[in-house]
Amino acid sequence: MADAAIFGVGFGLILASLFFPSTLDIRNPTLLALATVALFAIGVYAFWNDYWTLRRINSVSVTTTGFGPPFKPKHHPVKGDWFLPYKEILAMLPVAEKGGFVPAYDVTLRDELSFQINALDLLVYLGEKEVRRYARILAVIKEEIQRPANQERAAKGDDVVIPAERFRVM
Numbered sequence: 001m002a003d004a005a006i007f008g009v010g011f012g013l014i015l016a017s018l019f020f021p022s023t024l025d026i027r028n029p030t031l032l033a034l035a036t037v038a039l040f041a042i043g044v045y046a047f048w049n050d051y052w053t054l055r056r057i058n059s060v061s062v063t064t065t066g067f068g069p070p071f072k073p074k075h076h077p078v079k080g081d082w083f084l085p086y087k088e089i090l091a092m093l094p095v096a097e098k099g100g101f102v103p104a105y106d107v108t109l110r111d112e113l114s115f116q117i118n119a120l121d122l123l124v125y126l127g128e129k130e131v132r133r134y135a136r137i138l139a140v141i142k143e144e145i146q147r148p149a150n151q152e153r154a155a156k157g158d159d160v161v162i163p164a165e166r167f168r169v170m
Contacts, residue, residue, distance in 0.1 A: 006043035010036055058082050060122065062137055064161050069107075070122055073115035084109075086160035087153065092117075092142040103135050105142060110154070140166050 013036050059081045061068040066085035072078055088109050095104040095116065104118040119135035126134075144150055144162045154160050 006039060006046060010039040010043060013039065060134070062141075062167065064164050065159055067137075067141065069115075069117045073113065075113070086141065086145055086150070086162065087158065089141075089145050089154075092138075092145060094142075103131075105138060137167055 013032070056072045056074065058070060058072050059068050060070050061081075061083070066083055066088075068081055068083050072082045088111070089107060090110050091108045092105045093108075095106055095118075103120045104116055106114060107117055108114040117138065119131050119138055122131045122134055141162065144166065145154070145160060150160045
């Protein structure tokens, strides 16, 4: 929205300077041109920044074989949705815990990519009840991928499957 406003002001300045030059009372047209170019440069930067921020948003999903985190890591550009199989997760370490509630984890993948997943990121889209449920689901995922049998499966390249019942216990 701010990007559109910046571009709108820039176009307004151009139109005003072309059709109503006395309204702006700018005596130096070079100064007006530089100001307009600077405004457009700010608009392009804001648009570019917003574009990449919006591209990081991912569809959240949880299945028995993997999950889709709310956001794609900055250093892992993927077109479309990013689905992460459980066998690709090497470790999920809790970042912070408050009253038994762990909203954030540092996730390390087998290809050495690491990122942080935070259940509280979903508060923008969902209510507190759903966010708490998602945090409990993340705790189940962490627990299951740390089981020795699942670690062995993943090391061999086999799929790690979390039974659907584990997600329903919440």
